[in-house]
Amino acid sequence: MIADPLSALSSLAAALRRIWRERRANVMMFTAFALIPLTFATGMGVDYSRAMSLQSKVASVADAASLAAVTQPMMQKPILTACDVARRTFVAQATGLAGLHLDPLIASQFTITITDTYASLPPATLTCPTIGLTGLDVGPIPLSRVARIDFRGTSDNSFAGVLGLATLTIKGSATAKTVNAPFIDIHLALDTSQSMGLAATDADALKLWNATLARNGRGCQFGCHARDPNEKYSMEDIARMPDVNAKLRVDVLRDATTDMIDTAVQSQGTNTSYQFALYRIGKNAGRYAIGVDQYAPLTTDLASVRRQVQSLSLSANDGSVGFGDTDLPGTTNFVLPYIKATSAAYDDGTTQVRARKFFFIVTDGVTDTEGWCTYGHCTSPMNPATCDAYKQKGITVGVVYTTYLPTKADPTNPRNPALRDEYIKLIQPIATQIAPALQACASPGYFFEASDGPGIHAAMQKLFAQATKTPTLTR
Structure with a gap:
């Protein structure tokens, strides 16, 4: 029997209302x-x-x-x-x-x-x-x-x-x-010999050539450092003239060393951990004079050393076409007594008295010797054995080699490969020996070679950074 449809719908609605009332109660309970x-x-x-x-x-x-x-x-x-x-x-x-x-x-x-x-x-x-x-x-x-x-x-x-x-x-x-910034003593020997009067770049070499030709009647960039009696100006005088303003290798050396001292001042802050001494390679008071002198004694007054560096110029020339200008054996013999070293174990950098000892040489690496190779002037690479006495006393030897670049015979013509006769006779025969000799002189990790201004600057900074690292000694 079929139920009444209206009655069925009414029953369904009532059932839904009961479920809704019960759900609201559940929600409240669950809440x-x-x-x-x-x-x-x-x-x-x-x-x-x-x-x-x-x-x-x-x-x-x-x-x-x-x-x-x-x-x-x-x-x-x-x-x-x-x-x-x-x-x-x-x-x-x-x-x-x-x-x-x-x-x-x-x-x-x-x-x-x-x-x-x-x-x-x-x-x-x-x-x-x-x-x-x-x-x-x-x-x-x-x-x-x-x-x-x-x-x-x-x-x-x-x-x-x-x-x-x-x-x-x-x-x-x-x-x-x-x-801690270790206590360090750095003895700096800077090459200011006449060969450091070479132009810093090819562009500077061209400036020098044209300017010396105009002022002295001969174009020059090599082998004419000393002023001829018949000439009004030296090559360095001409390079310094405002309308020439040619940068020489000695200028680059001076600027790079000044920046290194500035780095030392900044890194030690208010401390006086670092001492510097300055030696100048190239003193030439006479034919047989020693080719180096002490330019600034060891001191914590880095500002005074900086001023001395800023005053550096090319060394005087004795008129013998550069004879005796770079005396590297004389330099190593001269500086050693100034470095009061005991041993690497004792000079560990923990106090000023026990400061770590460094000997830095910045040079083009060509030693001038007496002889008749060219105009009574001979050259040779550095003898690295002259550095052994330093290492035996625990002194670290650092070398920056300012690469001795070939000097062009005619800087006005870049396509002309010909070189100056003086370079061919004095430098070319030993050119491949210069860097190895200097590297053998240096302590491991303390040899740097640079051929231009930025490179020399970077090399000086690296040399100082090496010196201020906490040391690891091997026995």
């Missing part, structure tokens, strides 16, 4: 139950936020403690003193931080690790003891120090404690490093 975990989730969020804030504060304290171990005054103290200062700093600043549970005397919660490097000793790494720091002021002074602090503690919870989670873990680390 009530959901409020409980939502409340705890919000509370745990607050706990977590508080823990992260506390972790940041402890990390800042750890930063301060690690920095305390590597301050400049502390770098003059041995490693155990640094341990003690770092721990005291942390305890003083961490004490009283609300909600923090961290015991700096428990190794699993707080550790300080310090690594010191020395000039003549192996590196030392120490996990600092928690108690019993004795003999704090006894021990070697480091050249560099890295202090690392690791912490692990807990932060109190407010809401999560109801659920049995009373704390949250906080942890982190901080690292600080300082490298």
Whole structure:
């Protein structure tokens, strides 16, 4: 029997209304139950936020403690003193931080690790003891120090404690490093001989050629450094004239050395870690005079050395077409007594008295000797054996070779490959021997060759950078 359709629809509507009333009750019930975990989730969020804030504060304290171990005054103290200062700093600043549970005397919660490097000793790494720091002021002074602090503690919870989670873990680390500028003595021997009067570039060579032709009646760029009695100007006089303004190799040398001294001043800051002495290769008071003199004694007054460098010009010429201008054997013999070296192990750079010792030569590497090769003038490459006495005393020898470039016979014609007769006779026969001889003179890693202004400047900076590195000694 088929039911009345209207009655069926009415029954269906009543059933839907009952279901809707029951669903609204369920929603309210589910919402009530959901409020409980939502409340705890919000509370745990607050706990977590508080823990992260506390972790940041402890990390800042750890930063301060690690920095305390590597301050400049502390770098003059041995490693155990640094341990003690770092721990005291942390305890003083961490004490009283609300909600923090961290015991700096428990190794699993707080550790300080310090690594010191020395000039003549192996590196030392120490996990600092928690108690019993004795003999704090006894021990070697480091050249560099890295202090690392690791912490692990807990932060109190407010809401999560109801659920049995009373704390949250906080942890982190901080690292600080300082490298002491080692005490170094640099003895600079700069070649200002007449061959450093060569033009710095091909463009400068062309300027010199044209200017000397116009003023003295002969175009010159090589072998005419000394003024002829019949000439009004020397080549250097002409190069300096405002309308010529030709840059010579000695100009490049002077500028590069000045910049190196500026770098030294900036890198040592208010300290007086660096001392410089200046020697000039090319003194020529007479035919048999020693070809070098002391231009500035060893001093911490780098500004005075800089002024002396700025005053450098080509050495005087004795009229013998450059005879005796570059006396490299005489230079090595002359400078050595001025360097008060003991040994590489003793001169480790930790104090001014024990400064590391360096002898830097900047030269074109051609030694002038007496003879009748060309106009009573002979040349030879440097004898590297003359540098051995330096190395035996632990003195580092650095060399910047300002490449002796071929000199063109006619700089007005770039396509003409012909070279000057003086270059062909004096330099060409030994050209391939110059760099190897200078490199053999230099200590390993301290030889640089440069052929132009930017290259010479870069070489001088590299030479200084090598000298100021924390040394690694091999035995």
